[in-house]
Amino acid sequence: MATTELPRPALPEAHHEEPGGIVDYLTTVDHKKIGILYIFTAFGIFLAGGVLALVVRWELAQPGLQAMGENTYNQVFTMHGTLMIFLFAAQVSTGLANYLIPLQIGAADVAFPRANAMSYWLYLFGSLIVFSSFFVAGGPAAVAWTAYPPLSTEYFQGTGMDLWIIGLSVVGIAGILGAVNLVTTIFRMRMPGMTMFRLPLFCWGVLVNQLLILFAFPPLTVAFVLLFMERNFGARFFDVAAGGNQVLYQHVFWFFGHPEVYIIILPIFGIISEVIPVFSRKPLFGYRAMVFAFFGIAALSFGVWAHHMFTTGVVYLPYFSIMSLLIAVPTGIKVFNWIGTMWRGSITFSTAMLMALGFILVFVNGGITGVMIASPPIDFAVNDTYFIVSHFHYIMVGGLLFGMFAGFYFWFPKFTGKLLSERLGRWQFWLFLVGFNLTFFPQYLVGLDGMPRRIADYQIERWTSANLASTVGAFLTGVSVLLFLWNFVVSMRRGAPAGDDPWEGNSLEWVTTSPPPHHNFHELPEVHSERPAFDRRHPPSFPGEGADTDPERDPDRG
16 A cells, blocks of 8 residues: 655654853853854954955955055954964864764753853853964064964064964863863763764764864964964074974974864864765765774875975975875865755755855865965975965855855754845855956966965066956955855744754754754654664654664665
């Protein structure tokens, strides 16, 4: 006899709770509210860093200084990089992780709620210290986000640089504290039945990302302490004349710096791995291969730091070149598995799915150029040119932002109980796709032609059209972000009700209410696979029938 399966509501008897006020958010230890605080703070910093990026592009649109002097320009691009890399990129995914990890593993909260709150407030406090450098005599740091000595120790004086070091050190301590909390939560707070190989891929991405933080942030914090001591207390760690070593700082910095790329992008890999299966109506292709690829990327990322130092002449080129090339293998596995998941799927081109596809496009672009500069001859040719700037932004900005917006559109209904406008979302996607590529693809071309990075002006006329196009693209990208903000405001005020599971998602957060209650769940389903929400909507027809017998339930795990 034919039967028809009806989707089951998440929790028909559950009730929605009213959001808290400002005092509630200031005193909260609830992981969801702390996650929202992280997201709002990081997004605010992203907007500030974005304005500084537009100022840089305005300056370079035409040759001949138009808007500011060279020192101001140096301060602007230094603070742009600082805000984006240290205070936004790694923190926005921490916010998503704070909100989602307990929900996805069936926990009521994180392992250490008070330490979680302390981590956020330390992050905010450190960020404010960095921002305060705008208001001191001499202005903020102007030594680029890498702060190499002797530029940062001997040639650039002023309180702004010290505030930069102190603020980022505090943010680093906050990151280590948060990492201990999230790693403990994933290992110790999973509900019965939620084995490690039933974790959603976002949890795996966050777990590996936080483990990387535990290994990478302490050396960076130590490097900043050494810089501060050299600037203020007469230490000579990096002073060659006094027996120090300038390259030592580069080694320590890039031991953090290259894993930082994956600290930023691994949670985004997790987001993409959540979005694509849901909107392809298929289980994720190669689940275990994806998990092992996370760990492969993490392990290799600590063996490639010196590929940023090829031109110093003091590193062994073949080793670091081979290690840099190897890291493309686990990364390629992920792209292959995402395509395998979409293959013959019933794809819905929602805004979240479009953003995920945009992520694959720009990330593959940045990855290919990354393979190119892993080759020392090519790296020597394009080192410190706009080719590197473009490659870096395709990975760190395009990859991050497309993935972040995919996550926002995907989980906004869970956070708020309302849907973001899909019409405005599609407009934002196309504006962002065109604007981003118009900004950074021309930079490949001028980089190959030799245009150096971090210059306040140029006199070569043939670079003008590419720079003008890049500036137009940057402002288009800015408009797309404003469109997202407008979408957010309108949807918060009069967005369509989302229900508890608007996308028919796979992981546990979709079986609770939108937004979730204080302790996350009124009841929890049994977990028999990595898709408990799917299993709940489509229970097996016969006792004992489950993930092993139904082809649609039996994902090829690779």
